[in-house]
Amino acid sequence: MTAIKSGSNLERVLTAGHFAFTGECGPPKGANADHLREKFKYLKGNVDCVNMTDNQTAVVRMSSLAGCALMKAEGLEPNFQMVCRDRNRLAMMSDILGAYALGVRNMLCLSGDHQSFGNHPEAKNVHDIDSMQLIALVKKMRDEEKFLNGEEIDVAPKMFIGAACNPFADPFEFRVHRLATKIEAGADFIQTQCIFNMDKFRDFMKQVVDKGLHERCYILAGVTPMKNAGMANFMSKYVPGMDISESLIKRLKGVDKRDQAEEGIKIALEQIEAFKEMQGVAGVHLMAIEWEHKVPEIAERAGVLPRP
Amino acid sequence: MIVADRKSLEEILGMVADREKLLILGCKGCVTVCNVGGLKEAEVLASTLRIAQKKEGRPVEVSHRVLERQCDNEYVAGLADDVGNYDAVVSMACGVGPQFLSEMYPDQVFFPAVNTTFFGGAVQHGVWEERCAGCGACAIHLFGGLCPIARCAKSLLHGPCGGSANGICEVNKETACIWDAIVKKKMETGRLEDLVAVKPFKDWRTARDGGPRRSIREELVKGTL
Ligand code: SF4
């Protein structure tokens, strides 16, 4: 995993052997660029790169590509998320080229939540290719410098290729195999789904390490600090693929309402400490959903500052 | 077979609001098998329309009959003597029927009484499920005989996605995750390695994406068979 593929900051941090710390940022439900710039302030200098979500949970927002461009302009490194739900292979390839031309060097390839979760459930979905093939497509464009049809690309996009992994979806025994296929397809790094069930994640990582997958790909563990017990409840009920234990909800409920946010941060910090020690984990992906202003504090208390 | 659902009475009434003499035309093909548009259902719809319009104070004359198949010109031609006797014809066949009818009888109006939904079959009495999306390049043998194109909400060739939970699809609690079934079948048969390689990108030209499709059987066209 040593030859430099994209020259992104995230790649530099990971190949140097540092414990990576990445962040996330959702574009606004509108063209409010100032709103985004406000969020960037909290992330700048505190994380190695920032995921720009792509119509997350199938709710229409400013395009992830535009969000990435705005982020670049503010001096942060974006991780361009792309879902297979909204684009066919033509739109994907042209957006990958556009992103690279704008200075984007990381991508995260996703299937995308089904549109029935979002605010336009009447929409037609695309799914021309799936996330596995999107990984392979970005790799082909980078390594072979060719479009899917084999035509040469004039200045190929050299992306550091990311993929998602949800160790908590079913069937559990198959998850490690699916991860292996993503690595086979070309994933350089993985950002996992938010982890709330540490035992199950440990189980999963053991399988990953046994198969030697952590040596072929950097695995960043997903962390989401809970703002309160209500958020934990909501996520466990309505967000697909979440495994939120009763004990976590109980722990949050166990403290006074005013102190639940602090308790949520404490849980996240304990997780980060555990990940630092866990074999095969190369970093943490912090998804502080609509809580970007807490990132500086979390990064500070997690002891991951200054960033390399 | 092709599966369909009856449109609501309100919608059908809306279509035929200004017509006084109607023919409800069933089909003995798929829609008879899925109990939506055969002779029996045509009869029921005809009498329902009669009663509903009578209630509104504008009685209509509604007849009904059934064709062997509305997707076959040989049988559609059988309507020639009768088709001109009505203000409109309500077809209870799948979407193919009223089109064949319209093409043969351009002077008549044909309304669809059913919503054609999918290619599938009955899994229990009264319940039909989708099985095929007519992609034009069948590859179910690669997936343990189960079709992810039609049966996965995201048509994934490498599933299950992160939303699969306890064998249920993220889309809703009533839908099975077909990828869960595919994986389990491969595990049971010790063929998990079939799912590990990245599959070739699907060529959608054989599906609807390539434009309207045609099947030509040369030997039949030439009459050598
Ligand atoms: S692979 Fe294509 S043809 Fe075969 S069952 Fe699925 S949709 Fe139908």
Ligand code: SF4
């Ligand atoms: S849950 Fe299963 S069937 Fe539903 S979209 Fe995901 S992989 Fe497809």
